[in-house]
Amino acid sequence: MIWQFDVILLTLVLVCAVISLSIRDLMASAIVFGAYSFLMCLVWTGMGAVDVAFTEAAVGAGVSTVFFVATIYRTTRQSNYKRKDLFIRSFSAVVVSVVALALFAVIADFPYWGDPFSPVNDYVGSYYITHTMAHSNVPNVVTSVLADYRGFDTMFETCVVFVACIGIYAILRRRKKQAKAEDTAVKHVAHDSLIIRVASQIMVPFMQLFALYVVAHGHHSPGGGFQGGVVLGASVILLALAFNVKTTLKYLSEKSMIAYSAIGVLIFAGTGLLCMFLGGNFLDYSVLSQILPYTDEVMARSHAMLIVEIGVALTVMSAMYGIYLSLATDGHFDQGL
Amino acid sequence: MNIIIIVLISLGLFFFFGTAVGMLRLPDFYTRSHAAGKGDTLSTALILLGCALFIMHEGHYSGASILVFLKLMSIIVFVFIGSPTASHAFIDAGYETGEKQWSNKKQAKKKP
Numbered sequence: 001m002i003w004q005f006d007v008i009l010l011t012l013v014l015v016c017a018v019i020s021l022s023i024r025d026l027m028a029s030a031i032v033f034g035a036y037s038f039l040m041c042l043v044w045t046g047m048g049a050v051d052v053a054f055t056e057a058a059v060g061a062g063v064s065t066v067f068f069v070a071t072i073y074r075t076t077r078q079s080n081y082k083r084k085d086l087f088i089r090s091f092s093a094v095v096v097s098v099v100a101l102a103l104f105a106v107i108a109d110f111p112y113w114g115d116p117f118s119p120v121n122d123y124v125g126s127y128y129i130t131h132t133m134a135h136s137n138v139p140n141v142v143t144s145v146l147a148d149y150r151g152f153d154t155m156f157e158t159c160v161v162f163v164a165c166i167g168i169y170a171i172l173r174r175r176k177k178q179a180k181a182e183d184t185a186v187k188h189v190a191h192d193s194l195i196i197r198v199a200s201q202i203m204v205p206f207m208q209l210f211a212l213y214v215v216a217h218g219h220h221s222p223g224g225g226f227q228g229g230v231v232l233g234a235s236v237i238l239l240a241l242a243f244n245v246k247t248t249l250k251y252l253s254e255k256s257m258i259a260y261s262a263i264g265v266l267i268f269a270g271t272g273l274l275c276m277f278l279g280g281n282f283l284d285y286s287v288l289s290q291i292l293p294y295t296d297e298v299m300a301r302s303h304a305m306l307i308v309e310i311g312v313a314l315t316v317m318s319a320m321y322g323i324y325l326s327l328a329t330d331g332h333f334d335q336g337l
Numbered sequence: 338m339n340i341i342i343i344v345l346i347s348l349g350l351f352f353f354f355g356t357a358v359g360m361l362r363l364p365d366f367y368t369r370s371h372a373a374g375k376g377d378t379l380s381t382a383l384i385l386l387g388c389a390l391f392i393m394h395e396g397h398y399s400g401a402s403i404l405v406f407l408k409l410m411s412i413i414v415f416v417f418i419g420s421p422t423a424s425h426a427f428i429d430a431g432y433e434t435g436e437k438q439w440s441n442k443k444q445a446k447k448k449p
Contacts, residue, residue, distance in 0.1 A: 193429055199422035203415065
């Protein structure tokens with residue numbers, strides 16, 4: 001990494017962070033936050049963490065900005081932040097500066113960047129790097145750590161995404177009778193533009209194809225279930241933005257959204273359980289070679305990673321779509337944005 | 338080949354500079370986003386084309402370098418579809434919400 005480039009990026013990240021915190025207009029703040037995420041994505045790429053950069057670009061710069069905009073559209077655009085509250089401001093300033101001082105004091109003890117003798121690189125990391133090809137024949141170490149060695153963590157991460165979607169859905173969903181009684185939200189007839197519709201129609205098939213490629217090729221190149229799922233969800237959200245929610249609900253209805261997000265977690269946990277039934281540990285994929293045809297124990301782990309990634313992608317895709325729908329339609333699931 | 342690449346990338350940088358100047362100097366929302374949309378698209382395409390040719394030339398036209406070239410080309414295609422559509426979308430949104438247009442007459446009246 002060129003250090004000048006690093007310095008410029010970090011400065012821009014800091015500037016974006018300060019602006020997005022200090023600006024009063026929440027919409028502008030959300031946009032600046034999207035720019036911040038994109039710059040962070042560049043920083044990750046510079047560090048060689050391409051998988052993380054991919055996630056940051058798809059989630060941080062893409063989908064979460066849409067979530068922010070949808071939320072602001074349904075609530076208020078100005079922050080009701082009172083400048084007069086001196087006590088809280090001074091108190092938080094003290095707390096923040098103490099924490100910052102503590103953090104700066106710790107920096108000196110950090111290992112150097114890429115230090116081969118740092119605790120991170122001592123035994124766990126080097127073990128994964130040297131043994132992945134022999135254990136599971138997967139060139140992308142990140143995917144094998146994510147889906148195989150640390151499969152347990154990833155399973156519960158998928159559960160977190162699922163629970164977030166279900167939680168937002170449960171809080172925001174309104175039934176029709178209730179909706180008529182408190183119909184306070186401004187009914188905004190979606191503005192229809194032929195140019196945007198046609199352009200998104202051209203883009204969406206490529207996006208979805210690329211997302212499927214990312215899911216299926218996650219072993220060999222950067223990517224995997226989370227990234228592919230987010231891109232899939234973003235393509236559906238793009239359609240919902242360009243046309244309207246009714247159009248996408250025809251293809252991916254509310255019920256199937258909930259069902260898919262549950263099925264994804266079920267695929268992941270079911271693979272783990274299947275391993276237990278076949279005599280291995282939970283999520284110990286090598287025993288799956290007994291039922292998968294033409295696979296030895298090494299390839300079974302590789303294939304099981306693909307199965308698990310498909311589950312993750314299903315959950316993430318429908319969770320993104322569900323969260324967007326809940327926020328954008330104000331819980332009515334009929335029209336919005 | 339190198340000359341072509343240098344010309345392409347510096348043309349791209351020139352148009353990027355024009356975009357930045359346009360965004361800072363033009364008088365209202367519409368003209369500013371017009372500068373952003375057009376200049377951004379063209380300069381991104383030119384710079385990416387330069388990079389793609391450079392990679393292909395450096396890689397001695399091997400299969401892998403041609404693959405990278407094709408990937409960058411497809412990025413150019415998507416930028417050409419996406420970026421003008423995006424600027425159309427928010428100019429349209431600005432028009433819907435009644436953003437005022439700049440006109441020469443008001444300026445002429447105000448000045449004297």
